[in-house]
Amino acid sequence: MSLAEERQLLAGWGRAGKSAARLVSPSCTQEAEKVLAALGNEGGRPAIARGLGRSYGDAAQCGGGTVIDCRGLTAPFEISPSGLCRAGGGLSIDSLLERAVPAGWFVPVTPGTRQVTVGGAIASDVHGKNHHVDGAFAAHLRRLELVAPTGRILCGPEDPAFAASCGGMGLTGVITEATFQLIPIESSRIKVETERAGDLDACMALLAERAEEHRYSVAWVDGLAGGRKLGRSVVTRGDHARPAELPAGAAKDPLAYRPRQRFRAPLAPPLSPLSPATIALMNEVWYRKAPRTSKTSFESIASFFHPLDAVGDWNLLYGTRGFIQYQYVVPFGAEEVVRDSLERLGRAGHPPYLVVLKTFGPPGQGHLSFPREGWTLALDLPLGRAGLAEVLDGLDELVAEAGGRVYLTKDSRLRPELLEQMYPRLPAWREEARRLDPDGIMSSDLDRRLGLRRSPEKKALGK
Amino acid sequence: MNDATGMPQRVLVVGGSSDIARQILLLLARRRLVHVVLCGRDLAAMEEVAGELRRVGVSRAECLSLDLTEPGGLGELAEEATERLGEVDLALFSAGELGSAELEELDAARVSQMVASNFSGQAAIALELAKGLLRQGSGRLVFISSVAGVRVRRANFVYGAAKAGLDSFAIGLSEALRGTGVGVMIVRPGFVRTKMTAGLPAAPFSVGPQEVAAAVLAGLEEGREVVWVPAPLRLVFGLLRLLPQALWRRLPG
Ligand SMILES: Cc1cc2nc3c(=O)[nH]c(=O)nc-3n(C[C@H](O)[C@H](O)[C@H](O)COP(=O)(O)OP(=O)(O)OC[C@H]3O[C@@H](n4cnc5c(N)ncnc54)[C@H](O)[C@@H]3O)c2cc1C
Numbered sequence: 203m204s205l206a207e208e209r210q211l212l213a214g215w216g217r218a219g220k221s222a223a224r225l226v227s228p229s230c231t232q233e234a235e236k237v238l239a240a241l242g243n244e245g246g247r248p249a250i251a252r253g254l255g256r257s258y259g260d261a262a263q264c265g266g267g268t269v270i271d272c273r274g275l276t277a278p279f280e281i282s283p284s285g286l287c288r289a290g291g292g293l294s295i296d297s298l299l300e301r302a303v304p305a306g307w308f309v310p311v312t313p314g315t316r317q318v319t320v321g322g323a324i325a326s327d328v329h330g331k332n333h334h335v336d337g338a339f340a341a342h343l344r345r346l347e348l349v350a351p352t353g354r355i356l357c358g359p360e361d362p363a364f365a366a367s368c369g370g371m372g373l374t375g376v377i378t379e380a381t382f383q384l385i386p387i388e389s390s391r392i393k394v395e396t397e398r399a400g401d402l403d404a405c406m407a408l409l410a411e412r413a414e415e416h417r418y419s420v421a422w423v424d425g426l427a428g429g430r431k432l433g434r435s436v437v438t439r440g441d442h443a444r445p446a447e448l449p450a451g452a453a454k455d456p457l458a459y460r461p462r463q464r465f466r467a468p469l470a471p472p473l474s475p476l477s478p479a480t481i482a483l484m485n486e487v488w489y490r491k492a493p494r495t496s497k498t499s500f501e502s503i504a505s506f507f508h509p510l511d512a513v514g515d516w517n518l519l520y521g522t523r524g525f526i527q528y529q530y531v532v533p534f535g536a537e538e539v540v541r542d543s544l545e546r547l548g549r550a551g552h553p554p555y556l557v558v559l560k561t562f563g564p565p566g567q568g569h570l571s572f573p574r575e576g577w578t579l580a581l582d583l584p585l586g587r588a589g590l591a592e593v594l595d596g597l598d599e600l601v602a603e604a605g606g607r608v609y610l611t612k613d614s615r616l617r618p619e620l621l622e623q624m625y626p627r628l629p630a631w632r633e634e635a636r637r638l639d640p641d642g643i644m645s646s647d648l649d650r651r652l653g654l655r656r657s658p659e660k661k662a663l664g665k
Numbered sequence: 666m667n668d669a670t671g672m673p674q675r676v677l678v679v680g681g682s683s684d685i686a687r688q689i690l691l692l693l694a695r696r697r698l699v700h701v702v703l704c705g706r707d708l709a710a711m712e713e714v715a716g717e718l719r720r721v722g723v724s725r726a727e728c729l730s731l732d733l734t735e736p737g738g739l740g741e742l743a744e745e746a747t748e749r750l751g752e753v754d755l756a757l758f759s760a761g762e763l764g765s766a767e768l769e770e771l772d773a774a775r776v777s778q779m780v781a782s783n784f785s786g787q788a789a790i791a792l793e794l795a796k797g798l799l800r801q802g803s804g805r806l807v808f809i810s811s812v813a814g815v816r817v818r819r820a821n822f823v824y825g826a827a828k829a830g831l832d833s834f835a836i837g838l839s840e841a842l843r844g845t846g847v848g849v850m851i852v853r854p855g856f857v858r859t860k861m862t863a864g865l866p867a868a869p870f871s872v873g874p875q876e877v878a879a880a881v882l883a884g885l886e887e888g889r890e891v892v893w894v895p896a897p898l899r900l901v902f903g904l905l906r907l908l909p910q911a912l913w914r915r916l917p918g
Contacts, residue, residue, distance in 0.1 A: 209802070211846050218669035218888075222802035222846040259669065265802030265846060523888050526669055588883035591670035591696060614669030618697070647803070650752070651666035651674070 212269060215517050216258040217524030218585050219614050221265030221647055229274035231378040234349045237270060238376070241643055242351055248645035251372040253319030254294060257326065258527040259614030260647035261371050267645065272321050275378055281307060285384040286344065291321030291377040296461075303459035303503065307384040308442070310342035314558075316461070316508045321377040326611035327369035327571040329578075330507070331418035331440070334563040338573050340368035341566050343382045350375030350638040359567060366634035369568030371610055373644045373655060374635050389456035392418070392506040393443040394499050398492040402433025402541055406577070409437060409561050417441050418506070419561070424489055425544065425554035425581065426482040432544055435559070436492040440506055448500060461504035466514035474521030476584065481555045523586035525555075526614055528594060531562055532606035533576040539604050540579050543597050547581070550593045554581035569631035570654075572609045580612070591615065610648065618652045628654075666754060667805060671885035672696040673754035677746045678703045679790055680760025681728060682710035684859040685809055688878035689757065690714070694721045702746045704731040705760065733760060733786025734778045743793035752801060755885075756794045758787045758831070759809040763861050766821050776823055783827035788834045795838060798847040805848045807881065808835040812855050812893075815902045816913065839890060850884055852877070853902075854894040870895055 213220040228234040241249050248267035255262055263269060275292030282288075285307050289298060295309055296316040302308065311330045313323070322328075324346060329338045336342075345358050348367055357363040367374045395416070399405035405421050413419065416439035423435040445456040452458075510516055517524070532539045540559065547553055558580045565574040583590060598617045601608060607624035608616050622628050635644075635655060642655060649655050667673050674697045678686050681703025690701060701723060703711040708730055715726035727749060731742050747753055764779040765771055791806055798804035813821055814828030832851060839849035854877045856868035877894045884892035893899040905913070 211844060216669065219667065220803070220846050222799075260666070265666075266800055267802075524669070585669065586887055588886040591668075591672055591886050594670075595696065615672070618674075647666050651668060 210269075212252070212255070212263040213524070214257050214259045214262065214614065215255060216526055216585075216614060217517055217520070218526065219260050219647070221260070221263050223264045223267055223269045225269050225271055227271040227274050230277065231275070231347065231349060231354065234270070234272075234275065234376045234378050235354055238349055238351050238643070241268060242641065249643055250646040250649075251321060251325070251376045253292065253322030254317050256313075256315055256318045256322065257611040259612060260651065261326075261611055261613075262322075263647050264645060265647055270376055272319060272376060275321070278379065281305060281384065285386060286381060287384050288379065288381045289320045290379055291319065291324075291347075293320050294318065295320070295323065299459065299461070299503070302384060303387070303390050304457050306386055306388065306457060308387045308503075310336060310383060310385050311339045312507050314508065315511050316504075317511060320380050324368055324377050324380060325370060325372045327566065327568045327573070328611075329562065329573050331420045331560060333573055334413050334419070334561045335417055337563060338566050338568075338571060339382075340568050340571065343368065343380060345381040346377055347379035348375045348638075349378050351641060351643045352638055354378075362634045363638060365567045365569050366631050366638065367568075368566070369571035370631065370635070371570065371648060371654065372646065373649055374638045375644060387442045387457075389443045389445050389448060389452070390459045390503055391443040391448055391452055391456070391500045392440040392503065393447060394438050394440040394501050394506060395496050396436060396438050396492055396499065397496040398489060398494060399433075399435050399437055401431060402544070405433050405435040405437060405559065406537060406540075409559065413561060421559045422488075423544075423557035423559050424485040425547075425557040426478060426485055428545070428548045432541065432548075434489060436489060438506075440501070443500055452500060459503065461502070461508070461511070465512070467516055467518040471519070471521065474519060474584065476519055476521075476555060478553055481553075520584050521586065523584070525582055525584045526590070526594075527580060527582050527612040528597070529578065529580035529609040529612045530597075530601045530606050531572065531574055531576050531578040531609075532601060532604040533574070536604035536606065537577065539600050539606065540577055542600060543579060543581070546593055546596065547583070550589055552583060552587070552590045552593055554583050556580075556582035569627040569634070570610065570625055572607065572611070574607070576606065610652075613648065613652075616652060621652050621654070666752070667803065668697060671805075671888060673805070673885075674699045675750045675752050675754045676701045677750060677753050677756045677794070679705070679731065679733075679756070679758045679787055680809075681705035682707040682714065683759040683761060683809075684861075684874040685854075685857065685877050686757055686759040687714050687717075688874040689759075689881050690718055690723075691721065692878050692882050694718055694723050698723050700725040700750055702727050702729060702749050704729045704742060704746060706730070706732060734781040736781070736786070736789060739786060739789045740793050743790050743797070747794070747797050753794060753798060753804055755805045755807060756791070756798075757807045757809070758791060760787055761809065761811075761824075761861055763821060763824050766819065766823055771823065779823050780827045780830070783824060784830040784834070787831060791834070791838065795842060795847065799842070799845055803846040805850065805885070806835070806838070807850045807852065807885075808832070809877075810835065810851050810853045812853050812898055812902055815853060816906050819914070848888075848890075850881075850890055850892065852881055852884065852892045852894065853898065855898050870898055870901070
């Protein structure tokens with residue numbers, strides 16, 4: 203098989219740091235194997251898998267090399283009577299839910315968008331609002347099929363290739379198929395308790411208290427509120443509703459599932475309509491709308507788990523320069539890092555437009571998996587005004603010192619010299635990645651920027 | 666790689682002993698810079714900058730001898746520097762030679778030489794590097810132009826004309842590279858107090874090399890295509906460009 207030479211400019215969801223690569227689109231495992239074999243014969247031009255491109259940074263691009271578009275790897279797709287799901291690596295969670303929900307099944311973990319592939323979910327070992335009780339995606343994975351440069355392998359949780367591939371950012375090969383356990387649901391509605399918190403302490407108290415009582419929990423924080431209101435937020439906690447609990451209308455067809463995309467951002471507007479002023483206004487309205495004390499409501503899967511999917515291509519609203527999502531986790535006890543982050547960004551004139559805080563439970567098996575016990579904070583930050591680079595470099599240091607880490611699938615700018623401190627299992631991962639890909643064919647812009655595969659050139663910490 | 670905030674790890678400099686380049690590199694060293702190749706004539710001065718960069722944590726800083734007036738070696742130099750860096754995230758063109766504007770001091774050889782060092786030599790290297798960056802699928806070329814090229818003055822017209830050439834070349838190159846992942850940024854400082862301008866009376870809006878460097882970093886982070894230093898010069902020259910020559914001639918400074 204020879205590979206054509208068509209170049210395409212690719213970017214992550216944040217739309218910054220674009221690079222051009224050759225795109226190849228295998229439509230089955232055998233074709234993926236042929237692509238990797240052809241790459242090997244070409245002599246070391248790097249390649250990386252790409253799913254739906256929902257990683258925010260440069261994880262699914264490979265400037266000057268080859269990007270393997272996995273969206274065609276949708277087969278097989280089967281759900282066994284016990285809820286074991288066998289899915290192609292390119293199948294989207296969106297298509298999966300369309301079939302699974304009406305049959306009474308739900309994915310064990312869903313990120314904040316359903317527009318991700320199974321392969322992408324595994325390669326980033328994604329987490330959902332239920333991490334504190336259910337762990338990340340790989341915890342529910344029984345088996346995966348990996349096409350590595352050294353060949354196709356099937357592996358399970360006890361295999362070294364499994365721990366290297368879950369959270370491995372595509373750098374061990376192409377995940378062509380996976381088998382994982384779905385969870386049973388009796389309705390497609392979520393019983394949600396919504397409550398507002400006046401400041402960060404109140405918010406953290408709400409998230410931490412009786413955390414195990416709800417399967418899902420998350421706080422949306424007003425990133426533009428400072429001073430006494432710093433960290434004011436709306437906390438939602440939810441569980442899959444039982445049909446008996448549902449209001450009359452919904453109870454008639456409890457497993458009905460009709461997610462909809464309501465709008466679509468037309469084109470990247472030359473000037474972003476988003477600004478601190480418009481965001482502050484939106485946040486104010488949304489905060490005031492939330493009940494002061496806990497109130498129960500029923501929401502659809504789409505509106506509870508994937509609210510942003512209601513607006514297609516919403517990332518274009520950030521304008522031509524795009525944006526960064528900075529997400530980290532710090533251990534419990536390091537609450538001050540969260541407060542400091544919000545304060546520093548506000549003071550520097552770079553307030554985050556979207557802020558999400560939640561708690562994580564214990565880490566999983568993936569060597570490079572992001573979650574560990576503690577607080578995880580995600581911040582959407584527009585690019586285009588100088589000074590952000592310096593503030594974030596400072597936050598990297600706070601996070602590393604606290605024993606935390608930055609999420610690679612969101613990253614587009616981490617200080618490479620902190621990588622080993624943040625990911626202490628990096629040496630074990632490197633060894634296994636080398637075994638699966640001794641010639642270093644798998645690589646991405648993320649890999650090159652951070653030196654994931656190779657020990658990077660040592661650089662002393664700058665002042 | 667360049668990161669999303671525009672900060673490069675591997676940098677090639679043409680005009681490696683320039684004061685402006687030195688300040689830019691010192692600022693980049695505080696962010697992501699790991700490897701730099703300085704190219705220029707004055708090896709001793711470049712070695713000093715390289716040493717300084719290593720002391721602030723840049724793991725590799727090397728120097729290559731370059732004579733911009735020798736068109737024969739330019740392609741090879743681009744190749745050699747690229748090979749050493751492995752990948753070029755940012756190529757900085759900061760060579761500059763003010764020279765003379767007195768007719769009796771100028772001759773054919775001098776004029777050719779000034780055009781080569783300020784414009785054609787750098788353009789030749791830039792073109793070769795641009796092709797490399799295209800293969801790489803990403804990267805950035807940064808040209809230190811000058812307001813002297815925006816409207817040429819009697820007092821430095823050969824220099825100004827060469828800078829005008831470089832500036833126009835950079836604009837054209839930027840258009841040719843649109844949509845490829847390779848970017849171009851043009852920096853137009855006013856009078857900069859450097860060793861090149863030592864002894865000259867400072868013009869209005871004069872700045873130091875640190876200020877130019879800070880503006881370049883901000884421009885990289887903001888993804889700009891043109892940076893004026895200081896920023897008000899953009900407006901000032903927008904107007905000055907329209908002045909009739911008879912008035913322009915009489916302006917002081
Ligand atoms: C609105 C929004 C909300 C989000 N919320 C969350 C969240 O709550 N929790 C969370 O964890 N993440 C979240 N994410 C991030 C997202 O879940 C991950 O980045 C996910 O990996 C994206 O999947 P994808 O198919 O788009 O993969 P891509 O973005 O295309 O690729 C991501 C990584 O996976 C690798 N990869 C993709 N497909 C394969 C394959 N078949 N084989 C091997 N490697 C592969 C790529 O090489 C790359 O390293 C969110 C993203 C968005 C845009």
